[in-house]
Amino acid sequence: MEWVIVLMLLGIIPAYVAMAKGRNFMVWWLYGTFLFVFAIFHAIMIRPVDENLHHYGRRYCPHCEKIIDLDATRCEFCEAEVPPVKKE
Structure with missing residues (x-):
């Protein structure tokens, strides 16, 4: 028991x-x-749910899948250009 x-x-x-x-x-x-x-x-x-990342000002890089800043225009890991996040 x-x-x-x-x-x-x-x-x-x-x-x-x-x-x-x-x-x-x-x-x-x-x-x-x-x-x-x-x-x-x-x-x-x-992986964390995407809504949780946005709450903390983070998101996934669409190229390498690493977590980057929400406002980043270039990934700090793979150096690829990332599209801006659409503001709601």
Whole structure:
């Protein structure tokens, strides 16, 4: 019975990481509870939801997929020209 409680508590770790990247906490908590070893690596590797990046003034480079400033006109990693973001 104690191992069930431990698994439920361990499931919080990947759920919290995924929630910080804009994902659903409950779905990731279930995933982390039943498949913790896979869920923790998966939560670390997933990309943040684009809306979260825009909130922090960041976006993805369309060429190299690295995170750059929202107002950048040139990627600092691949040196490619990036189109400006449409203001709403």
